[in-house]
Amino acid sequence: MNRIVMAAVTASLAMGTGLAAQAEEGHKLSFVVNAASDFWKLAEAGIKKANAELPDYDMELRYPAQGTAAAQNALMDDLVAAGTDALMISSVDPKTSTDAFNRIAAQIPLFTTDSDAPQSNRIAYLGSSNTEAGEQAGKEMVQALPDGGKCMGFVGYLGADNARERIEGFRKAVEGSKVELVDVRGDDVDFARARSNVDDVLAANPEITCMVGFYSYNSPKIYEALQAAGKLGSITVVGFDEDPVTLGAVKEGSFVSTVVQQPFEWGYQGMKLMAAYLGGDKSQIPADGLIIIPTKVVNQANVDEFQADLKAKIDSASAG
Structure with missing residues (x-):
């Protein structure tokens, strides 16, 4: 398997910080989640950090009106019509959304996160190995x-x-x-x-x-x-x-x-990845289209350390 483990490519993705100078004014990147949940606030913090590093891009996290495939598909259509240049989505139901995803992928670069849609024409999946x-x-x-x-x-x-x-x-x-x-x-x-x-x-x-x-x-x-x-x-x-x-x-x-998981990194690295792709750098896309950000176990022994790291990331994004 040729998938990339994100811990090994963070340095490579950091090259995206230089893409701001190459970005066309007004490039818009959208991150569509599956439903309203506090879980996604961490991804939003990651997006804010990426946007601070790439200020020439317009980055946003969007919630569908309902946690359904139909609502997600309608939101994607609206975003493309409004000028989104690249989109990352956590699919509610990949099996019934393949046609909708392919319609979007025919218009703009489409990436997935959290829940993949491997049968679609998405460019890559960036997220956890759920298995x-x-x-x-x-x-x-x-x-x-x-x-x-x-x-x-x-x-x-x-x-x-x-x-x-x-x-x-x-x-x-x-x-x-x-x-x-x-x-x-x-x-x-x-x-x-x-x-x-x-x-x-x-x-x-x-x-x-x-x-x-x-x-x-x-x-x-x-x-x-x-x-x-x-x-x-x-x-x-x-x-x-x-x-x-x-x-x-x-x-x-x-x-x-x-x-x-690391939803903060999904937002941060996902936006950097899409910006790099739009800037012409496709080297970060592995042959199998899988970019895996490792999960970890939090227990009583490391929960304090984990919470401190989480707070530091959120505070850093807020400060930016």
Whole structure:
């Protein structure tokens, strides 16, 4: 596999800082997310940092009116009509959006992040390996439950590639152990439903002894439900992403750990990548179109260090 691991190419991408002088006045770069979530505030901070380094570009993060493929596709059309020169998107449903993505890709450079659309004509995917992230979560659960347990997973879009790959990675990691992922409940990024899914499992499935929050907001909803039911600490939880509630749960020991991505880098490096591409530098696009920014496990031992680094990045972007 020829994919690039972003930790190894940060220096190369930094060359994009010199592209401001080459940029045509008014080049517009857009970053379209899958739904309104605090998770994306970090990507927005990364975009602000990139924009401070490339002030001749107009960079923006846009939320669709709804967390649906139709709303995303309509937003992409609107952005192209308004003059966007390159676009990066986290696809809600890649399988049903291929034609829409190809329509956009025929007009401007199209990149993906977070949830890939490999069957489309996108130029490259920049983000996590969701399969590897799922495997990390599964290994954490196996280590936490040497005697085994029955787990329930919770996620936003069951059909999205990022969800499917995380679940597959988790199942691969627990295969052969005494840990079993019994099922995964989807909520279509409806926060009330995300919470009620956990409540329903607690009421109807007493055999469940572990839970996995596969999307950024799922872990906080798990925390809320367990706290309300008086079961914090009695259900083993591994989460995803760096929501403050999730990090607080890890710090206090209510959650084993959380697998964090780097949305700040998606925004920052994604904008730099698109700017470089528009400037004629295509050397950063690997043969297989995959630019992987590694995920990491945050646990009680490193949560303080992680939070300090996160704050420094956000403060730096705000200062810029």
